[in-house]
Amino acid sequence: MANLSQALERSLFAESLARRPGLLQGLDPRVKLVGLLVLLLATGLARNPATLILLYLGSLVLAFASRIPLGFFVKRIWLSVLLFSGVVALPALFLTQGSAWVKLPLGLAISRAGAQTAALLVLRVGTSMSLAILLVLTTAWNSLLKAMAVLHLPEVVVLVLGMAYRYIELLLRLTNDLVLARRSRIVGQLSGAQERRLLGATAGALLTRSLDLSGEVYLAMQARGFRGYPRTLDQFRMRGRDWAAVLTVVCLAAAATWLGR
Numbered sequence: 001m002a003n004l005s006q007a008l009e010r011s012l013f014a015e016s017l018a019r020r021p022g023l024l025q026g027l028d029p030r031v032k033l034v035g036l037l038v039l040l041l042a043t044g045l046a047r048n049p050a051t052l053i054l055l056y057l058g059s060l061v062l063a064f065a066s067r068i069p070l071g072f073f074v075k076r077i078w079l080s081v082l083l084f085s086g087v088v089a090l091p092a093l094f095l096t097q098g099s100a101w102v103k104l105p106l107g108l109a110i111s112r113a114g115a116q117t118a119a120l121l122v123l124r125v126g127t128s129m130s131l132a133i134l135l136v137l138t139t140a141w142n143s144l145l146k147a148m149a150v151l152h153l154p155e156v157v158v159l160v161l162g163m164a165y166r167y168i169e170l171l172l173r174l175t176n177d178l179v180l181a182r183r184s185r186i187v188g189q190l191s192g193a194q195e196r197r198l199l200g201a202t203a204g205a206l207l208t209r210s211l212d213l214s215g216e217v218y219l220a221m222q223a224r225g226f227r228g229y230p231r232t233l234d235q236f237r238m239r240g241r242d243w244a245a246v247l248t249v250v251c252l253a254a255a256a257t258w259l260g261r
Contacts, residue, residue, distance in 0.1 A: 017137045022066035024138035028242045029147035035249040036135045042253040043127050049116070051259045052123040058252070059130040066138050073137075077129050085125040089118035141165050143234065155227075162226070167217050171210055178202055 018025060024032060039055070046052050063073045135144070145162050182202060190198070 015140070017066075017068055018140045020067045022068070022138065024062060024066040024134060026241065027245050028236055028238055029139050029143045030150045030236055031238075031242045031245050032135050032139060033144065033147045034150065035245065036131055038249055038253045039131050039256075040128055042256040043124055043131070045257050046124070046259075047120070047261065048259060049119050049123055051256050052120070052127050054259075055256055056123065056127045056130060059127065059134060062134055063130075066134070068134075068137055073130075073133070077126060077133060081122060081126045081129060085122050089121045147236070163214070163217060163221070166221075167214055170213060170217065174209060174213065175206060178206060 043052065043055055046055070060070065060073075063070060139147075141162075145158050148158055179202075182198060
């Protein structure tokens with residue numbers, strides 16, 4: 001229940017961050033979306049750890065200028081990076097051919113080339129995630145979906161993204177209510193068989209209600225004017241700071257690509 005509640009709180013907190021008066025919040029969503037893709041391309045092409053570190057430090061500066069708590073931002077990124085990318089990068093430390101850099105017990109050794117390969121992977125994933133999270137935290141979801149029109153994405157892709165974001169939040173609330181209702185009606189300890197029966201009944205009820213809820217969410221979105229790309233009250237308009245941001249991103253991406261060769 002605590003994890004479900006925390007997930008809901010993080011979703012609401014992300015919405016509040018997008019409404020704060022910060023550097024990235026004041027830019028056109030189209031500029032942020034295209035700028036993210038350009039920086040992700042530069043991050044993927046970089047082969048120098050120093051270049052990736054500079055790009056990551058730049059994301060921290062942008063997070064600070066956008067009034068995003070750095071502790072929240074760093075933990076949200078690196079816990080996932082170390083959990084998933086670290087597991088993938090760990091074998092590279094020992095399997096990559098090269099001279100032994102660090103010798104370990106049981107005949108294991110970390111090569112310099114392996115350490116560099118693992119560091120590149122972790123830094124590349126961490127930097128890419130930081131840039132993507134910056135876009136999501138500083139842009140309202142409807143505005144971000146509307147900005148995707150500049151990429152000419154198929155409407156079905158935008159529809160799936162729009163429904164998934166809202167539906168996951170509603171599904172979390174529904175799951176939280178089911179768990180709370182079950183806990184409030186149980187007195188004493190249950191046997192293993194009783195716990196399994198309750199778990200199966202809860203999962204079945206959640207599946208049935210989620211199927212009904214997904215149809216209601218879609219009908220509610222259509223009743224409010226959703227026809228693929230969302231309509232918002234704010235009108236996108238390029239201003240001087242947006243053009244300055246475009247020029248800065250292009251120069252930064254070009255410099256990172258050249259330095260990261």
